[in-house]
Amino acid sequence: MNFYHSVTLDIKKCKGCTNCIKGCPTEAIRVRNGKAFIMQEKCIDCGECIRICPNQAKFAVTDDIEKLKSYKFTVALPAPSFYAQFKEGTSKEAINAALRVLGFNEVYEVPLAAEEVTAAIREYIKKNRDIRPLISSSCPAVVRLIRVRFPGLIRNIVPVKAPVEIAAKRAKEILSRLYGLDNRDIGAFFISPCPAKVTSVKQPLGTSESYVDGVLSMGRVYAEVLKNIGKGKHQSIFGSAGGLGVRWGRAGGENEALEFGNRLSVDGIHDCIEVLEEVELGRLSDIDYLELQACSGGCVGGVLAPENRFIAGVRLKKLAEKLGSETGIDEASVKEDFKEGYYFFEEEIKPVPAMKLDEDMAKAIKKMELLERIQKELPGLDCGSCGSPNCRALAEDIVQGRANETDCVFKLREKVRQLVEEVMELSQKLPPTMEG
Amino acid sequence: MKLKKIKEILRAEVLTGDDGALEVEVTNACGADLISDILADTKKNAVLLTGLTHRQIIQTASMSEFAAIVFVRGKCPAGDVIEMARENGLPLLRTEFPLYESCGRLYEAGLKGDFEDSKGLKERQSEEEKIAGTMRLVYEVCGGDFNMAGKATEQAKKVLKQLGVNPSAMRRASIVAYEAEMNIVIHAYKGKLIFDITPSLIEITAEDEGPGIEDIELAMQEGFSTAPERIREMGFGAGMGLPNMKKFSDEFEITSVVGKGTKVKMKIFL
Numbered sequence: 001m002n003f004y005h006s007v008t009l010d011i012k013k014c015k016g017c018t019n020c021i022k023g024c025p026t027e028a029i030r031v032r033n034g035k036a037f038i039m040q041e042k043c044i045d046c047g048e049c050i051r052i053c054p055n056q057a058k059f060a061v062t063d064d065i066e067k068l069k070s071y072k073f074t075v076a077l078p079a080p081s082f083y084a085q086f087k088e089g090t091s092k093e094a095i096n097a098a099l100r101v102l103g104f105n106e107v108y109e110v111p112l113a114a115e116e117v118t119a120a121i122r123e124y125i126k127k128n129r130d131i132r133p134l135i136s137s138s139c140p141a142v143v144r145l146i147r148v149r150f151p152g153l154i155r156n157i158v159p160v161k162a163p164v165e166i167a168a169k170r171a172k173e174i175l176s177r178l179y180g181l182d183n184r185d186i187g188a189f190f191i192s193p194c195p196a197k198v199t200s201v202k203q204p205l206g207t208s209e210s211y212v213d214g215v216l217s218m219g220r221v222y223a224e225v226l227k228n229i230g231k232g233k234h235q236s237i238f239g240s241a242g243g244l245g246v247r248w249g250r251a252g253g254e255n256e257a258l259e260f261g262n263r264l265s266v267d268g269i270h271d272c273i274e275v276l277e278e279v280e281l282g283r284l285s286d287i288d289y290l291e292l293q294a295c296s297g298g299c300v301g302g303v304l305a306p307e308n309r310f311i312a313g314v315r316l317k318k319l320a321e322k323l324g325s326e327t328g329i330d331e332a333s334v335k336e337d338f339k340e341g342y343y344f345f346e347e348e349i350k351p352v353p354a355m356k357l358d359e360d361m362a363k364a365i366k367k368m369e370l371l372e373r374i375q376k377e378l379p380g381l382d383c384g385s386c387g388s389p390n391c392r393a394l395a396e397d398i399v400q401g402r403a404n405e406t407d408c409v410f411k412l413r414e415k416v417r418q419l420v421e422e423v424m425e426l427s428q429k430l431p432p433t434m435e436g
Numbered sequence: 437m438k439l440k441k442i443k444e445i446l447r448a449e450v451l452t453g454d455d456g457a458l459e460v461e462v463t464n465a466c467g468a469d470l471i472s473d474i475l476a477d478t479k480k481n482a483v484l485l486t487g488l489t490h491r492q493i494i495q496t497a498s499m500s501e502f503a504a505i506v507f508v509r510g511k512c513p514a515g516d517v518i519e520m521a522r523e524n525g526l527p528l529l530r531t532e533f534p535l536y537e538s539c540g541r542l543y544e545a546g547l548k549g550d551f552e553d554s555k556g557l558k559e560r561q562s563e564e565e566k567i568a569g570t571m572r573l574v575y576e577v578c579g580g581d582f583n584m585a586g587k588a589t590e591q592a593k594k595v596l597k598q599l600g601v602n603p604s605a606m607r608r609a610s611i612v613a614y615e616a617e618m619n620i621v622i623h624a625y626k627g628k629l630i631f632d633i634t635p636s637l638i639e640i641t642a643e644d645e646g647p648g649i650e651d652i653e654l655a656m657q658e659g660f661s662t663a664p665e666r667i668r669e670m671g672f673g674a675g676m677g678l679p680n681m682k683k684f685s686d687e688f689e690i691t692s693v694v695g696k697g698t699k700v701k702m703k704i705f706l
Binding site: 149151152153154277280281282283351353355356357358359360361362363364365366367368369370371373374377396398399400401404405406415418419422 | 470471472475476490491492495496499500514515516569570571586589590593595597598599600601603604606607610611614615633634635680706
């Protein structure tokens with residue numbers, strides 16, 4: 001299977017330091033031959049390594065704004081967090097108008113779709129009572145994390161599409177109805193705070209094809225929009241989001257909008273892992289809905305979001321309060337569409353067994369025995385100098401033929417010492433022909 | 437063919453192994469430079485020909501029950517590796533011939549594999565292998581230590597995932613093991629949590645030294661608990677532990693002696 005990833009290594013900038021391998025939540029990175037490399041099947045595009053790398057050698061591949069030119073009609077899909085990037089008092093309308101100046105024909109606010117999705121999730125929680133906790137599918141890095149590290153919890157994921165997908169779907173439906181536009185002529189571009197969203201468009205989970213045509217880096221678009229704030233006017237044919245949808249841009253916002261059931265919200269990938277471990281032990285069955293955000297602070301903390309996550313978080317909250325809890329969404333029609341299956345995934349999410357030692361379990365058991373023996377002989381310092389994140393990972397790499405025992409600097413030192421001892425011993429020996 | 441004969445054919449030097457060891461009868465051989473291929477080899481009474489000389493090769497060969505190792509291409513392992521083989525009673529030989537020629541010479545001399553005529557046998561053998569391949573994980577659990585509670589299950593979970601246990605069995609095993617571990621922490625002085633894993637099942641045994649259970653039938657009822665108030669305040673002791681263990685496992689067995697301890701055995705089929 002081929003994996004598309006937005007998170008990419010700039011090999012020229014990589015110095016082969018071991019910062020990223022230790023921070024990676026799925027142990028997907030190794031340093032070999034002086035450079036980092038990402039193991040495709042384990043990477044979940046969470047962007048932790050982009051944050052950690054001191055040399056800016058990791059980056060997220062996004063689409064170029066030039067791509068707008070390939071479509072007759074373009075729609076901008078700004079994430080809720082986008083509206084928190086600008087100084088307080090900047091209205092959604094002003095930001096949308098600046099997007100028009102940039103070349104978009106229309107703007108469909110993703111927070112508006114988030115309001116619709118909120119209602120759909122509420123319906124789902126009410127109708128499905130046998131699995132608890134249900135886990136939000138909105139953070140694509142979390143969904144991929146579950147697929148790789150917690151395959152037993154795939155059944156807990158709410159199979160409702162993310163707001164950006166619904167935004168693109170709605171926008172295209174309305175445009176083809178009003179203007180008779182063909183879907184192929186409409187380019188829907190998401191303005192994204194994170195690389196995981198890029199991946200979820202290029203290689204979607206739960207659906208065969210995304211309704212989104214391109215993903216732009218929030219940071220890049222921000223720079224352009226900033227220049228054009230106050231310019232232009234825009235009267236959208238689409239609706240406008242209220243405070244509930246905007247809240248989705250920060251951690252806990254999804255739960256606030258949901259206003260139903262016993263909810264828990266956790267942000268930051270390592271905290272997400274901690275709570276998923278507990279769910280796996282059957283410990284959170286009294287929670288109805290679990291909102292998990294891979295980025296600390298939620299989407300405002302995404303690696304492509306330019307503003308500091310705390311500042312953006314406060315702004316988002318204020319904007320949401322100002323907009324109030326009015327919603328342009330008709331709950332009754334959402335319920336109708338829900339029954340029709342409008343919001344659901346079209347495909348099952350399949351586990352990625354990237355943690356498996358072998359396809360054949362008998363072989364995996366043998367490998368595991370060897371792994372444990374090797375691990376016992378390693379120093380257990382988890383220093384990372386070997387290029388693997390910790391001693392156990394090195395033992396795994398040795399078993400899988402990806403590394404050698406002497407990659408461990410301590411083992412190498414031991415070997416050298418033994419060699420020296422042998423040389424010393426030999427140097428004492430004289431051929432019988434020589435005098436002693 | 438005796439190991440002695442192999443030594444002659446390959447003009448090999450003996451690195452470790454006495455005359456007695458060279459009398460061993462070898463009926464098959466495996467030539468490989470990849471650990472995973474060597475691990476996958478299921479031949480009996482075979483000699484391993486390889487160019488790998490690190491410590492893992494000794495561990496791998498012992499685990500796969502090879503009769504001896506012949507290092508090819510004149511490769512020689514370090515002193516500590518030879519020492520390790522000596523401790524394991526694994527004879528080591530060394531030849532100047534490369535892998536291909538070493539294999540060829542042995543084949544010519546009559547040491548032929550049984551790949552063609554043993555395909556059926558091989559399948560049966562690998563079935564046997566599957567039953568034989570068991571992995572055991574043992575964790576000590578300390579009674580009353582709530583800070584460490586759950587750690588054993590957490591570690592075992594990692595291993596189960598790496599072994600490729602299917603998601604549903606994985607989930608059930610996690611739940612029953614955690615409940616069993618918590619029972620030891622809550623009720624016993626100390627105990628052990630043991631996982632025996634084979635390709636067809638996971639057997640989890642929780643054995644403790646503790647007060648034991650007076651009335652097992654009563655203890656198995658949902659909602660019944662003898663946990664003291666302070667433990668209930670922590671959210672444990674809801675009386676669902678044993679019923680959950682029974683519910684999520686395929687086979688459940690409990691024995692207890694009052695004043696001595698309790699043993700729970702659970703099976704989850706894969």
